Amino acid sequence: MRLLVSSPTLTDKVSKMICQDILTGELKPGQKLVVADLKEKYNVGASPIREALVQLSWSKYVKLEPQKGCWVAPVCKKELNDLYESLRVVSSVLLKKAILAGDESWELDVLTSYHKLSRLNFDETFCWKEWEERHHQFHVSLLEGADSKNMFEFFSDLINQIKRYRYFAMQTLNSEQDALFNIDEHEMIMKLVLAKNSEEAMTLLDKHLLSSMQRIETVLELETA
CATH class of the missing domain: 1.10.10.10 (Winged helix-like DNA-binding domain superfamily/Winged helix DNA-binding domain)
Structure with missing residues (x-):
């Protein structure tokens, strides 16, 4: 051949x-x-x-x-924590900038990406890989309105590295995959962002990222014990 x-x-x-x-x-x-x-x-x-x-x-x-x-590349708790700590800092800054600078086009992108995420059915047809792609795009859309090219590139690098950890956790969780899914939390973040409530939106996004890290961390501890 x-x-x-x-x-x-x-x-x-x-x-x-x-x-x-x-x-x-x-x-x-x-x-x-x-x-x-x-x-x-x-x-x-x-x-x-x-x-x-x-x-x-x-x-x-x-x-x-x-x-x-x-x-x-191996996976380890130390790197996971470092990635998420960095992501939480940069996401908070970018979200505040996006809410201040975002226009109608950005608002429509946020609403559209949330709608696509929420349309997935949690039944026997559910595909976690599709969830991950839509989830990824939702988080990107939240921060794309920020006028900060270099910081956004750093954010993109971080979530692309974290994506490997999220996939690792999804494959390991099997029937417990719903531990990483919380559509209600995403809806609340979306509503706070569109309402221009930057402080509460930043607080909830940070809580969401911390919770995600802790769930993945639990999987890592079980798999590397």
Whole structure:
């Protein structure tokens, strides 16, 4: 079978495939990534694999060590706490800025992203991966109205790293997945934001982020004990 050679577009495609396999747990935290194995798995040459792994090391999904190799980044309580502590600080500042500066277009984005999140049914058809994507977009929409490009990029980096932990927890919780779902809390955050009640919105968002961290932390403690 002919292997695909490297190109910027192919590298991005391979990077997304590896990233998705890390998120879904097909490539597990701490697992060594061998180029030869990945070539066979994704049917591409060595160059796009290596370039994709470098890209993923920038987003901290992959750990690279010269002369030693490459691994899926591990998960640990210390990093989780650090990520969420940083996220809580930057989210609070950005939310206040967004409420002050946000226009009608931003308000519509917040309302739309909440509506999409709330439309998911918690029954036998429920898909937690779809929830995670919509949940991610809701949190992004809350803060996009802030006129603070560099701070928003930092926020985006943080939630992309946290996404790996959330996926890890979702797969482990199985029947207890609803522990990470609270649509009522999201609705209240949305209403406070649209009402321009910045202080209460900031307080509730911080509480929401802390609660999410604690739920994921419980899973980590059980899985790494």
